[in-house]
Amino acid sequence: xxxxxxxxxxxxxxxxxxxxxxxxxxxxxxxxxxxxxxxxxxxxxxxxxxxxxxxxxxxxxxxxxxxxxxxxxxxxxxxxxxxxxxxxxxxxxxxxxxxxxxxxxxxxxxxxxxxxxxxxxxxxxxxxxxxxxxxxxxxxxxxxxxxxxxxxxxxxxxxxxxxxxxxxxxxxxxxxxxxxxxxxxxxxxxxxxxxxxxxxxxxxxxxxxxxxxxxxxxxxxxxxxxxxxxxxxxxxxxxxxxxxxxxxxxxxxxxxxxxxxxxxxxxxxxxxxxxxxxxxxxxxxxxxxxxxxxxxxxxxxxxxxxxxxxxxxxxxxxxxxxxxxxxxxxxxxxxxxxxxxxxxxxxxxxxxxxxxxxxxxxxxxxxxxxxxxxxxxxxxxxxxxxxxxxxxxxxxxxxxxxxxxxxxxxxxxxxxxxxxxxxxxxxxxxxxxxxxxxxxxxxxxxxxxxxxxxxxxxxxxxxxxxxxxxxxxxxxxxxxxxxxxxxxxxxxxxxx
Amino acid sequence: xxxxxxxxxxxxxxxxxxxxxxxxxxxxxxxxxxxxxxxxxxxxxxxxxxxxxxxxxxxxxxxxxxxxxxxxxxxxxxxxxxxxxxxxxxxxxxxxxxxxxxxxxxxxxxxxxxxxxxxxxxxxxxxxxxxxxxxxxxxxxxxxxxxxxxxxxxxxxxxxxxxxxxxxxxxxxxxxxxxxxxxxxxxxxxxxxxxxxxxxxxxxxxxxxxxxxxxxxxxxxxxxxxxxxxxxxxxxxxxxxxxxxxxxxxxxxxxxxxxxxxxxxxxxxxxxxxxxxxxxxxxxxxxxxxxxxxxxxxxxxxxxxxxxxxxxxxxxxxxxxxxxxxxxxxxxxxxxxxxxxxxxxxxxxxxxxxxxxxxxxxxxxxxxxxxxxxxxxxxxxxxxxxxxxxxxxxxxxxxxxxxxxxxxxxxxxxxxxxxxxxxxxxxxxxxxxxxxxxxxxxxxxxxxxxxxxxxxxxxxxxxxxxxxxxxxxxxxxxxxxxxxxxxxxxxxxxxx
Numbered sequence: 008x009x010x011x012x013x014x015x016x017x018x019x020x021x022x023x024x025x026x027x028x029x030x031x032x033x034x035x036x037x038x039x040x041x042x043x044x045x046x047x048x049x050x051x052x053x054x055x056x057x058x059x060x061x062x063x064x065x066x067x068x069x070x071x072x073x074x075x076x077x078x079x080x081x082x083x084x085x086x087x088x089x090x091x092x093x094x095x096x097x098x099x100x101x102x103x104x105x106x107x108x109x110x111x112x113x114x115x116x117x118x119x120x121x122x123x124x125x126x127x128x129x130x131x132x133x134x135x136x137x138x139x140x141x142x143x144x145x146x147x148x149x150x151x152x153x154x155x156x157x158x159x160x161x162x163x164x165x166x167x168x169x170x171x172x173x174x175x176x177x178x179x180x181x182x183x184x185x186x187x188x189x190x191x192x193x194x195x196x197x198x199x200x201x202x203x204x205x206x207x208x209x210x211x212x213x214x215x216x217x218x219x220x221x222x223x224x225x226x227x228x229x230x231x232x233x234x235x236x237x238x239x240x241x242x243x244x245x246x247x248x249x250x251x252x253x254x255x256x257x258x259x260x261x262x263x264x265x266x267x268x269x270x271x272x273x274x275x276x277x278x279x280x281x282x283x284x285x286x287x288x289x290x291x292x293x294x295x296x297x298x299x300x301x302x303x304x305x306x307x308x309x310x311x312x313x314x315x316x317x318x319x320x321x322x323x324x325x326x327x328x329x330x331x332x333x334x335x336x337x338x339x340x341x342x343x344x345x346x347x348x349x350x351x352x353x354x355x356x357x358x359x360x361x362x363x364x365x366x367x368x369x370x371x372x373x374x375x376x377x378x379x380x381x382x383x384x385x386x387x388x389x390x391x392x393x394x395x396x397x398x399x400x401x402x403x404x405x406x407x408x409x410x411x412x413x414x415x416x417x418x419x420x421x422x423x424x425x426x427x428x429x430x431x432x433x434x435x436x437x438x439x440x441x442x443x444x445x446x447x448x449x450x451x452x453x454x455x456x457x458x459x460x461x462x463x464x465x466x467x468x469x470x471x472x473x474x475x476x477x478x479x480x481x482x483x484x485x486x487x488x489x490x491x492x493x494x495x496x497x498x499x500x501x502x503x
Numbered sequence: 504x505x506x507x508x509x510x511x512x513x514x515x516x517x518x519x520x521x522x523x524x525x526x527x528x529x530x531x532x533x534x535x536x537x538x539x540x541x542x543x544x545x546x547x548x549x550x551x552x553x554x555x556x557x558x559x560x561x562x563x564x565x566x567x568x569x570x571x572x573x574x575x576x577x578x579x580x581x582x583x584x585x586x587x588x589x590x591x592x593x594x595x596x597x598x599x600x601x602x603x604x605x606x607x608x609x610x611x612x613x614x615x616x617x618x619x620x621x622x623x624x625x626x627x628x629x630x631x632x633x634x635x636x637x638x639x640x641x642x643x644x645x646x647x648x649x650x651x652x653x654x655x656x657x658x659x660x661x662x663x664x665x666x667x668x669x670x671x672x673x674x675x676x677x678x679x680x681x682x683x684x685x686x687x688x689x690x691x692x693x694x695x696x697x698x699x700x701x702x703x704x705x706x707x708x709x710x711x712x713x714x715x716x717x718x719x720x721x722x723x724x725x726x727x728x729x730x731x732x733x734x735x736x737x738x739x740x741x742x743x744x745x746x747x748x749x750x751x752x753x754x755x756x757x758x759x760x761x762x763x764x765x766x767x768x769x770x771x772x773x774x775x776x777x778x779x780x781x782x783x784x785x786x787x788x789x790x791x792x793x794x795x796x797x798x799x800x801x802x803x804x805x806x807x808x809x810x811x812x813x814x815x816x817x818x819x820x821x822x823x824x825x826x827x828x829x830x831x832x833x834x835x836x837x838x839x840x841x842x843x844x845x846x847x848x849x850x851x852x853x854x855x856x857x858x859x860x861x862x863x864x865x866x867x868x869x870x871x872x873x874x875x876x877x878x879x880x881x882x883x884x885x886x887x888x889x890x891x892x893x894x895x896x897x898x899x900x901x902x903x904x905x906x907x908x909x910x911x912x913x914x915x916x917x918x919x920x921x922x923x924x925x926x927x928x929x930x931x932x933x934x935x936x937x938x939x940x941x942x943x944x945x946x947x948x949x950x951x952x953x954x955x956x957x958x959x960x961x962x963x964x965x966x967x968x969x970x971x972x973x974x975x976x977x978x979x980x981x982x983x984x985x986x987x988x989x990x991x992x993x994x995x996x997x998x999x
Contacts, residue, residue, distance in 0.1 A: 026552045029545060030526065037529060041537070045723035045740030049525060056522045060556075227541035244541030 010076055014085065017073040021092065022283030024064050029242040031057050036239045036247055040231045062107075065099045084286050087466045091285035094167065101150050110143050114410050121409035128399035130380045133409070138376050140411040141369055158370040162414035165292040166421060168468025171367070174417050177424065177483050178360050182390060184487035185357055191500035192341050192353070193392070198497065201337040203327050204254045213323045214250060217261065217316070218268040221302060222453040223248070224275055236263040238299075240274030240289075243282070247271075258338055261316075262303055269302035270295060272453060276461030291469035292415070296422025297429065298460065304352050304423075305430040305489070306452065308338045311445035318447075339497050343393050345400045353490050356423055357390045362405070362416040370413070424482035425473050427489045429456070432477040506572055510581065513569040517588065518779030520560050525738040527553050532735045532743055536727045558603075561595045580782050583962045587781035590663065597646050606639050610906050617905035624895035626876045629905070634872050636907040637865055654866040658910035661788040662917060664964025667863070670913050673920065673979050674856050678886060680983035681853060687996035688837050688849070689888070694993065697833040699823050700750045709819045710746060713757065713812070714764040717798060718949040719744070720771055732759040734795075736770030736785075739778070743767075754834055757812075758799055765798035766791060768949060772957025787965035788911070792918025793925065794956065800848050800919075801926040801985070802948065804834045807941035815943075835993050839889050841896045849986050850887060852919055857882045858901070858912040866909070920978035921969050923985045925952070928973040 031054065038050055074096065077089040117136040124133035148157035159171045215230060233249035240246045248267040252260040273295060281287040289295045306312050310331070317331035341351045347358035365382055368374035374382055383402040388394045395401030407415050433455055434440055443451055459476035467475070473482075491502045527550065534546055570592065573585040613632040620629035644653035655667045711726060729745035736742045744763040748756040769791060777783040785791045802808050806827070813827035837847045843854035861878055864870035870878055879898040884890045891897030903911050929951055930936055939947055955972035963971070969978075987998045 022548075023552060026548050030530065030549050030553065033533060033549075034526065034529060037533065041725065043721070043723050043725055043741060043743075045720070046737070047740070049738040049740050052518075052522050053526050053529075056519060057526065224541070225539065227539050229537065229539055241542070242545040244543070244545050245539060247539075 013073050013076040016069070017077075017088070017092075018283035020064065020067065020069070020073075021088075021285060024061060025242070025282060025287075027057060027061050027064070029245070031061070032239050032241040033245075036241070039233050039235075039237070040249060062099065065095065070096050083466055084281055084284050087286050088284045091288075091465055094163070095285075098151050098164075102147055103150060106143065106147055106150060110140075110147065110411060113139050113143055117409040117411070118406070121403065121406065125399050125403045128397040128403070130398040130402055133403065134376050134379075137379075137408060140408065141376065141413075144411050144413055145370070156370075158367055158414060162417065165415050165418050166469060167291060168470050169291070169293065169417075169421065173470075174363065174421075175367070178363055178417070178420065180483045181356055181420070181424070181486065182360050184483060185353065185490070186390070187503060188487070188491055188494065188500070189341070189343070189353060189357075189392070191503075192494060192498045193343070195498040195500055197342075198336040198340045199333070200340065201258055201329065201333065203257070203329060205257045205324055205327065207252045207254050209323060210252050210257065210260065213319060214252065214261065214264045216319060216323075218248070218264055218271075220447055221265070221268050221272065221449050223268045223271050227275060228271060230264070236267050238267045238270035238274065240271070240277070243279035243287075246274040258334075262307065262338075265307040266299040266303040269299035272302070272456065273298040273461050276453075276457045278462055278464040278466075281464060286464045286466055288465050290463070290465045290467065290472055291421075292418035293421030294425060294460065294469040294472065296418050297425035297473075298422075298456065300422045301426035301429055301456070305426055306444060306449075308335075308352065308493070309441070309444065310335050311441040313338060314445045315447045336497065339494060341494055341498070343391050345387065345391075345393055345395050346404055352423075353494055354391060356420045356486075359416050359420040361386045361390060363420075366408075366413050366416070421469075424486050425469075427486035428473065428477040428480045428482045429460075430489060431480065431485045509569050509572040512565070513573075513584070513588075514779035516560065516563065516565070516569075517584075517781060520557060521738070521778060521783075523553060523557050523560070525741070527557070528735050528737040529741075532737070535729050535731075535733070536745060558595065561591065566592045579962055580777055580780050583782050584780045587784075587961055590659070591781075594647050594660075597648075598643055599646060602639065602643055602646065606636075606643065606907060609635050609639055613905040613907070614902070617899065617902065621895050621899045624893040624899070626894040626898055629899065630872050630875075633875075633904060636904065637872065637909075640907050640909055641866070652866075654863055654910060657866075658913065661911050661914050662965060663787060664966050665787070665789065665913075665917065669966075670859065670917075671863070674859055674913070674916065676979045677852055677916070677920070677982065678856050680979060681849065681986070682886070683999055684983070684987055684990065684996070685837070685839070685849060685853075685888070687999075688990060688994045689839070691994040691996055693838075694832045694836045695829070696836065697754055697825065697829065699753070699825060701753045701820055701823065703748045703750050705819060706748050706753065706756065709815060710748065710757065710760045712815060712819075714744070714760055714767075716943055717761070717764050717768065717945050719764045719767050723771060724767060726760070732763050734763045734766035734770065736767070736773070739775035742770040754830075758803065758834075761803040762795040762799040765795035768798070768952065769794040769957050772949075772953045774958055774960040774962075777960060782960045782962055784961050786959070786961045786963065786968055787917075788914035789917030790921060790956065790965040790968065792914050793921035793969075794918075794952065796918045797922035797925055797952070801922055802940060802945075804831075804848065804989070805937070805940065806831050807937040809834060810941045811943045832993065835990060837990055837994070839887050841883065841887075841889055841891050842900055848919075849990055852916045852982075853886045855912050855916040857886060858903075859916075862904075862909050862912070917965075920982050921965075923982035924969065924973040924976045924978045925956075926985060927976065927981045 034050065034053060034057075042050060070092065074089060074093050077085050080086055080089065113136070117133075117140050120133050120136040124130060144161060145157050148160035151160050156171050162169060162171065162174075215225070218230060219225060227244045228246045228248060231247070231249050233251065236248075236250045238246065238248045248264070248271045250260055250264040250267060273289060277287050277289065279287050313335035314331040317329065317334050320327065320329055320334070339351070341353045343354060344350055347355070350358050361383065364386065365374060365379065368382070369376065369379070380398055380402045384395050387401070433452065437443070437451055437455065440452070443449070460472060463472045466472075494500075495502060530546065530549060530553075538546060566588065570585060570589050573581050576582055576585065609632070613629075613636050616629045616632040620626060640657060641653050644656035647656050652667050658665060658667065658670075711721070714726060715721060723740045724742045724744060727743070727745050729747065732744075732746045734742065734744045744760070744767045746756055746760040746763060769785060773783050773785065775783050809831035810827040813825065813830050816823065816825055816830070835847070837849045839850060840846055843851070846854050857879065860882065861870060861875065864878070865872065865875070876894055876898045880890050883897070929948065933939070933947055933951065936948070939945070956968060959968045990996075991998055
């Protein structure tokens with residue numbers, strides 16, 4: 008077949024799959040933000056119908072022929088498409104339909120069992136489900152590629168291009184780099200909380216102003232409320248963010264808005280002109296997370312940002328009398344806690360590393376499911392200096408494993424690692440970075456991210472995109488240095 | 504094939520089509536209520552994809568076989584399915600794909616031309632498009648059934664079971680019945696407007712309370728704002744309404760909410776257990792409109808309802824000091840106006856009759872497009888006693904013709920006709936009707952409509968459903984009597 012005819016057919020077909028994905032995204036957003044409760048069964052039927060269609064289209068055997076025609080292409084978009092689509096196509100082709108059904112059922116039962124187990128704080132109620140989910144996931148990994156590390160096969164779904172070996176190495180060094188910082192801080196007096204309340208209705212205008220200032224385009228998106236904030240990119244011109252505003256925790260809500268705006272800026276800046284080629288999507292979960300965490304932490308918890316934010320706060324809530332110093336200190340409290348989603352920047356990665364090490368051990372057969380709670384508690388005691396008093400606030404706290412999302416957790420810390428190298432690079436390349444931030448001028452930062460990350464879409468794998476963006480940098484050292492610089496200074500502790 | 508296997512396959516297939524229809528409905532709702540402006544092209548692609556799919560599924564040739572197996576069934580659901588699905592299947596099969604494309608293009612161009620013509624108040628700019636839309640619609644009608652009146656073929660899409668002959672007869676009598684009432688009222692002093700303003704944010708609670716009082720289930724729906732209020736039934740458990748609230752027109756906004764709640768009560772009461780059989784849908788546009796208008800006008804503009812509403816208003820807006828009498832009189836002002844969507848109950852049907860007569864004349868070849876504005880103006884002068892000063896406020900005011908929605912207008916007046924017979928029947932069968940309304944107890948009214956109309960779905964055609972609900976009644980006489988009773992009394996005019 009003529010190469011261009013073949014390419015056009017491929018693009019038509021993939022565009023159809025991507026359009027359907029946008030429809031499903033819209034239904035997903037609606038379900039979390041708008042849908043009335045009684046619509047649940049109807050929505051389930053709608054999603055099942057579209058999932059089946061999307062799967063049929065994805066295993067369409069014509070794709071094999073189109074991919075063969077792309078072999079050896081010099082064009083970067085076609086090369087990337089050959090890699091991305093080829094991977095998805097092979098994965099979908101190789102997983103037996105029976106296993107797909109078994110996993111779907113096991114996930115649904117697993118979720119129910121996890122809810123129940125968490126409610127009763129009793130891991131034993133969830134253990135048989137976790138066994139089953141692990142076994143099916145191992146079979147799934149073996150079906151996709153029996154010759155690779157099963158965990159890496161699963162990881163590939165979230166962070167293609169990242170190896171287990173590299174994660175193991177980086178996470179071990181990071182753990183060892185964070186422990187001294189956490190110990191040094193632990194001796195110092197705690198920073199104060201913000202300790203003020205802010206009317207939620209009036210907070211909305213502030214959130215919108217902050218998101219717009221960072222560069223989020225409201226003509227191609229919207230900001231709504233959700234119990235668990237998320238961002239959904241439905242395609243060009245439709246990237247929606249959600250947040251969670253409460254009266255007594257201004258900073259947590261604002262942090263969520265800045266975090267989601269970071270995700271959304273990535274989605275809004277993707278190369279949508281390449282729709283139908285797989286290239287107009289984000290390169291990985293880790294890279295996505297690097298964008299949200301870069302804005303939320305590196306920028307959003309910096310002193311210059313707090314100086315700017317204090318001015319905005321003064322305008323929206325003059326009666327609150329919160330100054331920049333108070334904002335800055337309250338934004339950077341470090342606490343040895345049990346709960347990942349409430350963790351600060353310093354401890355957060357230790358929460359993730361515990362999960363990574365444990366799921367890896369389960370896949371490698373060195374940890375049995377029945378021993379998981381004790382292994383969890385021991386690692387929390389060792390790395391974080393706290394020991395869960397219950398399964399609910401320990402091993403059962405996160406939903407991920409109940410949905411067989413093994414290999415997902417590392418993306419959070421990959422995001423922090425990438426973000427710190429982006430930050431270090433930006434500081435070097437944009438000498439007036441912090442003056443700009445203090446003035447509320449975020450345009451040069453966004454331009455940098457657009458150029459180095461967003462506009463690259465999925466042309467290369469995430470580690471390659473990051474390497475091209477920051478050069479030869481040690482992400483672990485970048486992250487540890489950055490955390491020492493900010494938190495060591497705030498707490499008056501010095502790196503040994 | 505075994506009859507039940509055939510039936511199960513049919514139900515599976517139709518359920519798939521209906522589920523897809525619900526997805527498209529969700530996208531449509533989102534587009535009007537939530538979607539950011541820049542998402543327009545993306546949404547267009549999503550809708551086009553799903554439309555093509557739905558069309559493919561609807562002309563699936565297996566349907567012909569399943570329908571043949573249903574022939575002569577005694578089961579009422581299967582009989583109704585044979586009729587409803589058979590009609591849609593034949594229509595879709597018979598319209599050539601080329602004509603579908605031509606009409607899609609002509610509609611899109613027609614809409615743009617209409618916007619432009621209305622802006623410049625210059626019918627000539629839209630005339631060629633209207634010619635084209637009429638010609639394509641005639642060809643479409645001929646493709647579906649060359650032996651029937653083309654207008655009736657088009658009408659069937661909105662009100663299956665209603666003939667051109669019956670419309671012609673009813674509408675002529677209605678016109679002749681309304682003229683004396685309008686003339687009698689014209690001599691009398693005008694009723695006062697409400698003349699007060701109400702904070703829009705605070706109005707929302709009142710709107711929600713009113714909709715809930717009528718029986719609208721918020722757990723299976725929601726109330727939002729839209730420029731042009733509408734209701735969308737997406738399936739079981741998801742029926743959403745929209746309204747338009749302004750500070751200076753409380754009654755128009757409340758009227759919209761009650762109107763849409765009327766539509767929504769119908770949708771929420773449909774026999775959803777028959778999903779996949781075509782029976783769980785409304786029987787016709789006219790019957791749908793009878794539900795909205797029954798609540799909006801027959802109930803919502805009645806004196807007992809105004810008495811109840813005055814109490815609710817007193818609670819929500821104590822400072823406004825609006826009493827029941829003032830509400831009742833302001834709710835029932837009759838004015839000879841030019842604009843259909845602003846018309847009162849008495850003049851509204853004359854607006855519709857003008858459109859019906861003109862579109863019928865164009866299809867019968869007795870009216871040329873170029874003569875349309877003059878024919879429009881002459882009929883307004885004759886029936887309503889007002890003459891449009893411009894095309895924009897005359898023949899160009901409605902969007903319908905720009906989308907080739909010929910045969911749509913009659914459903915509005917069919918709705919008023921059906922509603923008046925439902926009202927007369929309810930008054931006879933429920934002697935304490937108005938005491939209940941005054942007490943805000945709408946449950947027996949809803950129970951009556953659920954039993955006679957909603958739960959019937961599309962088991963029978965609308966005229967049969969109405970006949971079973973009210974018996975042998977003259978809808979025209981019911982409507983004219985009702986309007987004389989309410990408006991004659993209010994204006995102090997007597998029926999000759």
